[in-house]
Amino acid sequence: MPVSVKSVGLTRIDRHYNKGVYDLAVEAVDDALKDSGAEPSYLVASTSASLLLEPQLDLASYLASHLGLRGSRALAVEAGEASGLAAILAGYRLAISTGERVLVVGVDKLSDLPSASVHAALKHVFYRYGDALYKVGHAAVAGLLASLYMDRFGVDRETMSYWPAMMHSHAKENPYAMLRFAVKPEKVATAMPVASPLTLLDMFPLGDGAAAVLLDPQGGGLAEIASVESSTGPASIAFSEDPLWLDAVEESWRRALSTAGVNGVEVLEIHDSYTIMGLLILETLRLAERGKAAELVAEGAFTVGGSGPLVNASGGLKARGHPVGATGVYMAAEVAMQLADVFPGVKADDAKTGAAVSINGHGSSAYTAIFRST
Amino acid sequence: MSGVGGLRNVEAWRTRIPRYRFLGARCKSCGKLHYPPLKACPYCGSRDLEEAQLPRQGRLLAFTSVYSVEEGGREESPIFVGLIDLGVARVVAELTDVTDPSRLAAGIPVEAVFRRISEEDDEGVIVYGVKFRPVPGAGEGD
Ligand SMILES: [Zn+2]
Numbered sequence: 461m462p463v464s465v466k467s468v469g470l471t472r473i474d475r476h477y478n479k480g481v482y483d484l485a486v487e488a489v490d491d492a493l494k495d496s497g498a499e500p501s502y503l504v505a506s507t508s509a510s511l512l513l514e515p516q517l518d519l520a521s522y523l524a525s526h527l528g529l530r531g532s533r534a535l536a537v538e539a540g541e542a543s544g545l546a547a548i549l550a551g552y553r554l555a556i557s558t559g560e561r562v563l564v565v566g567v568d569k570l571s572d573l574p575s576a577s578v579h580a581a582l583k584h585v586f587y588r589y590g591d592a593l594y595k596v597g598h599a600a601v602a603g604l605l606a607s608l609y610m611d612r613f614g615v616d617r618e619t620m621s622y623w624p625a626m627m628h629s630h631a632k633e634n635p636y637a638m639l640r641f642a643v644k645p646e647k648v649a650t651a652m653p654v655a656s657p658l659t660l661l662d663m664f665p666l667g668d669g670a671a672a673v674l675l676d677p678q679g680g681g682l683a684e685i686a687s688v689e690s691s692t693g694p695a696s697i698a699f700s701e702d703p704l705w706l707d708a709v710e711e712s713w714r715r716a717l718s719t720a721g722v723n724g725v726e727v728l729e730i731h732d733s734y735t736i737m738g739l740l741i742l743e744t745l746r747l748a749e750r751g752k753a754a755e756l757v758a759e760g761a762f763t764v765g766g767s768g769p770l771v772n773a774s775g776g777l778k779a780r781g782h783p784v785g786a787t788g789v790y791m792a793a794e795v796a797m798q799l800a801d802v803f804p805g806v807k808a809d810d811a812k813t814g815a816a817v818s819i820n821g822h823g824s825s826a827y828t829a830i831f832r833s834t
Numbered sequence: 835m836s837g838v839g840g841l842r843n844v845e846a847w848r849t850r851i852p853r854y855r856f857l858g859a860r861c862k863s864c865g866k867l868h869y870p871p872l873k874a875c876p877y878c879g880s881r882d883l884e885e886a887q888l889p890r891q892g893r894l895l896a897f898t899s900v901y902s903v904e905e906g907g908r909e910e911s912p913i914f915v916g917l918i919d920l921g922v923a924r925v926v927a928e929l930t931d932v933t934d935p936s937r938l939a940a941g942i943p944v945e946a947v948f949r950r951i952s953e954e955d956d957e958g959v960i961v962y963g964v965k966f967r968p969v970p971g972a973g974e975g976d
Pocket of ligand 1: 838861862863864865868875876877878880
């Protein structure tokens with residue numbers, strides 16, 4: 461019997477000044493468990509930036525206390541920006557090996573401190589004694605990659621701007637998204653610069669959120685998990701022969717497809733912390749030729765009615781939001797909802813297979829989860 | 835300052851030598867150099883490494899002007915960062931002495947200089963290391 465995503469619960473991503481980590485996590489879990497009745501045996505929590513911003517060690521146990529899950533088996537998973545999907549991997553393996561239900565909860569809070577403090581914390585997704593040594597915040601590496609990309613493939617700034625425009629047009633329909641408004645591509649290049657050539661409209665917003673997914677080895681529910689895989693990548697873009705090709709993404713994707721026994725998927729959620737990361741993942745997944753992803757996005761290939769799979773119907777990290785440690789759990793929940801035809805936003809028509817692809821930073825690690833409809 | 839930022843006092847002291855001398859590692863198995871030195875070769879995974887001096891001259895492969903900087907960096911914003919090709923290795927480093935940002939371009943020659951990298955108020959530790967600057971007097975780049 462395959463492990464299934466029995467139910468999911470999401471909070472809207474926002475600047476929740478009146479809610480803390482536990483408030484958000486409990487809200488998401490209540491939403492996920494409201495119909496299922498049964499208590500999980502395992503709680504796998506995932507959090508990342510909050511570990512530096514509002515430190516709490518052994519978060520999973522304290523969260524179990526808040527949930528009234530006394531005596532449950534609880535542990536936390538941390539893998540930077542990929543924490544959420546790493547927690548899904550851990551939870552999935554636990555569910556397979558124990559035959560017990562596993563509740564995966566991702567939660568993170570980025571809005572309590574000034575953005576300069578958040579950037580100081582977030583830069584630690586990069587190597588502490590390397591790329592994170594300088595006072596460059598989180599965006600510098602994405603700026604370098606975007607600059608390399610435009611140079612190497614002759615892609616112009618305006619073409620890349622169709623990515624955030626597509627993300628906002630999707631998020632507009634998603635009730636859980638943080639930024640539910642349209643953005644015209646021509647506004648992107650001239651927005652506030654973040655790390656040239658990238659602007660604020662190429663970057664995820666700093667928001668808070670929690671997502672919960674109940675994994676059930678008895679099957680049923682929204683979707684089945686066909687595989688969850690991962691791979692590590694280089695410690696720096698400087699150590700990659702070709703930093704515009706994401707080795708960890710390629711390997712985690714290859715492993716996941718092979719285990720699932722599929723050649724591709726119809727609906728996808730991918731990691732687009734910055735426009736460039738979304739484009740590089742599309743190319744590494746071979747959904748676009750090298751240097752052509754932005755052009756395909758501009759042509760509408762990855763939205764409803766396009767030639768490719770539906771990508772980031774949620775609005776992506778860019779517009780749904782990126783509460784760091786929770787993001788991968790959002791992705792898994794969204795793909796499962798798509799396959800059950802209950803996603804409350806832009807829908808993939810009758811999709812039978814879907815995937816979530818999450819990375820940390822420039823791709824120091826990557827995770828892929830593949831789902832199929834029940 | 836919240837203290838989530840830079841290196842701690844003892845940590846900065848312990849890790850100073852590679853930063854002060856721009857020392858990387860050479861892999862005895864595949865011959866490649868890297869910086870900062872890891873305990874295994876990032877290219878082939880071999881643990882058989884030896885200390886190696888990195889060249890101080892290179893070319894800029896890409897650069898970015900960073901505005902969304904962290905606390906303690908606001909007054910210096912934008913901070914310029916480069917991906918630099920040293921021939922035998924590539925490094926990511928802050929660019930300094932950029933008097934005319936319009937002259938930054940892929941291909942221009944850059945050189946390593948020893949500079950203050952950060953200063954942590956809560957412990958008073960000053961971290962020094964290598965930054966790169968456009969080679970003074972060199973042309974516009976090619
Ligand atoms: Zn080697």
